[in-house]
Amino acid sequence: MRYKIIGGDLPAVSIQFDQGESIYTQSGGMTWMTDNFNMETNMRGGLGKSIGRLFSGESLFMVTYTAMQQNAEMTLASSFPGTIMPITLDGSMEYILQKDAFLCATQGVELSTHMTRLGAGLFGGEGFILQRIHGQGLAFLELDGSIVERYLQPGERLKVDTGNIAFFEATVRYSIETVKGLKNVLFGGEGLFLSVVEGPGRVWLQTINAKELATKIIPFLPTKG
Numbered sequence: 402m403r404y405k406i407i408g409g410d411l412p413a414v415s416i417q418f419d420q421g422e423s424i425y426t427q428s429g430g431m432t433w434m435t436d437n438f439n440m441e442t443n444m445r446g447g448l449g450k451s452i453g454r455l456f457s458g459e460s461l462f463m464v465t466y467t468a469m470q471q472n473a474e475m476t477l478a479s480s481f482p483g484t485i486m487p488i489t490l491d492g493s494m495e496y497i498l499q500k501d502a503f504l505c506a507t508q509g510v511e512l513s514t515h516m517t518r519l520g521a522g523l524f525g526g527e528g529f530i531l532q533r534i535h536g537q538g539l540a541f542l543e544l545d546g547s548i549v550e551r552y553l554q555p556g557e558r559l560k561v562d563t564g565n566i567a568f569f570e571a572t573v574r575y576s577i578e579t580v581k582g583l584k585n586v587l588f589g590g591e592g593l594f595l596s597v598v599e600g601p602g603r604v605w606l607q608t609i610n611a612k613e614l615a616t617k618i619i620p621f622l623p624t625k626g
Contacts (some may be wrong), residue, residue: 438473505541519618545610
């Protein structure tokens with residue numbers, strides 16, 4: 402399997418398959434492909450896991466595409482301006498993703514849900530249910546804006562505006578913290594809560610908060626008279 406990322410700030414990943422290779426993606430995830438794939442739609446992992454994926458931002462059904470000939474080609478595009486990032490999993494590390502981050506993966510990669518703690522779920526900007534990937538193989542993530550990678554030493558903490566955490570290694574602790582000081586809360590522009598990630602492990606941060614961007618765009622949208 403070979404791939405290339407195309408499209409700049411509106412990215413897509415073009416994947417070239419050997420015969421018999423396959424990937425799975427959420428329903429409707431494929432953008433275009435050559436006429437030599439077998440398509441199979443199913444509830445990957447059963448009803449329970451499918452419902453969990455639904456709450457974590459993915460579709461109830463997943464679609465598996467298998468190349469029936471050599472050099473079959475498929476392209477999958479991001480749904481938001483940003484970055485498509487490939488992740489190679491070797492079975493030694495799990496990753497926790499923001500909602501909607503999963504784009505596609507090879508068969509050895511498992512996608513499941515990850516429940517956050519009560520406080521982080523209520524106020525951390527990502528909700529109670531995130532996504533988790535683990536196993537062996539190649540996965541592609543669709544992330545918002547540009548991506549910055551940080552490695553946190555054991556006990557090292559990083560405060561992040563809610564919604565700007567793209568994904569992190571499962572060894573990283575994720576929580577929320579209240580902004581101190583009434584004037585900071587009212588006039589500091591960061592709201593009442595910040596997300597906190599604590600090492601050891603790697604964290605990937607995104608420069609765009611999709612929810613915040615949508616909020617800023619809404620006042621400029623036309624309304625019915």
